[in-house]
Amino acid sequence: QKEVEQDPGPLSVPEGAIVSLNCTYSNSAFQYFMWYRQYSRKGPELLMYTYSSGNKEDGRFTAQVDKSSKYISLFIRDSQPSDSATYLCAIGEYGNKLVFGAGTILRVKS
Amino acid sequence: EAQVTQNPRYLITVTGKKLTVTCSQNMNHEYMSWYRQDPGLGLRQIYYSMNVEVTDKGDVPEGYKVSRKEKRNFPLILESPSPNQTSLYFCASSLGGSGGNEQFFGPGTRLTVL
Numbered sequence: 001q002k003e004v005e006q007d008p009g010p011l012s013v014p015e016g017a018i019v020s021l022n023c024t025y026s027n028s029a030f031q032y033f034m035w036y037r038q039y040s041r042k043g044p045e046l047l048m049y050t051y052s053s054g055n056k057e058d059g060r061f062t063a064q065v066d067k068s069s070k071y072i073s074l075f076i077r078d079s080q081p082s083d084s085a086t087y088l089c090a091i092g093e094y095g096n097k098l099v100f101g102a103g104t105i106l107r108v109k110s
Numbered sequence: 111e112a113q114v115t116q117n118p119r120y121l122i123t124v125t126g127k128k129l130t131v132t133c134s135q136n137m138n139h140e141y142m143s144w145y146r147q148d149p150g151l152g153l154r155q156i157y158y159s160m161n162v163e164v165t166d167k168g169d170v171p172e173g174y175k176v177s178r179k180e181k182r183n184f185p186l187i188l189e190s191p192s193p194n195q196t197s198l199y200f201c202a203s204s205l206g207g208s209g210g211n212e213q214f215f216g217p218g219t220r221l222t223v224l
Contacts, residue, residue: 008150032211043114043200043215044153088152096141096160096204096211097168102152 003027004091006101015110019076023089023101026070030099033065034090035074038103044088048074079108112137114216116201122222123191131186131219133201141206142184143168143213144176146197153200159184160206191223 006023013019021035032051036044048063050056056063062075072091076083089101114135123129135142143158145168155168159178173195175187184203188195198220202213 006152034212036215041218043217045215046212049212090153090213092211096143096206096213097155097158098211098213100145100153102150 001026003099004089004101006089007104008102010105010107012107012109013079015079015081015108017079017108019074019079019083019106019108021074021076021087021089021104021106023072023091024070025072025091025099027091027093027099028067028070029093030070030091032092033063033072034092034098035061035063036088036090036100038086038088040085047087076106079106081108081110084108112214114201114203114214116199116216116219118219119217120220122224124224125192126190129188129191129221131188131199131201131221133184133186133216134182135184135201135203135214136182137203137205137214138181139203139205139214140181141204141213142178143202144174144184144186145200145202146170146195147200147218148197156186156199188221191221193223195221196223197221 035048038044064073086103090098092098144156145153157176201216
């Protein structure tokens, strides 16, 4: 079993839809949770970063963490074609090591 | 501009020909790391460095070497590349320790080994 599981998609939605991206993890020692966005031919860029269970909002993006279920989600409201990218969850223990999900490909159709 | 740079961006080589991919960051970050990205496998850590002269293996270190002689640079060395090292490589850095775990990535190096 992988430490971090992520549905690879692709996920295709119409413009304006609410998108839900999810990851599960197995190691209860994981302390912090990140979401990265990666456009084609580019390096991953950090979108959201949280330590605790609950929700964290930043504009159209909401990161949700449920430590009891070992489940994290990224919600994108009012999705735009420019949101089309691969989304990577990354989870880490104290000490900088990150374990990445395989990434979910998102396509937002105009 | 704060950034992580990698060179070259694209490289085609042949089996056994030593190569080095350079990585440099201008953010005074202590922690640097190399990843490879393959379809369906996501990002896997090759080597990382907590500070100058401190390096350690990640999850897939076989066939790779690194060095950290200066804080800003963290080159990745393939002494005898093989076709299974064809991949997309990313360098990343972060403040490290209690300073922060957010990793900032370079633009990537696409390596093909024939």
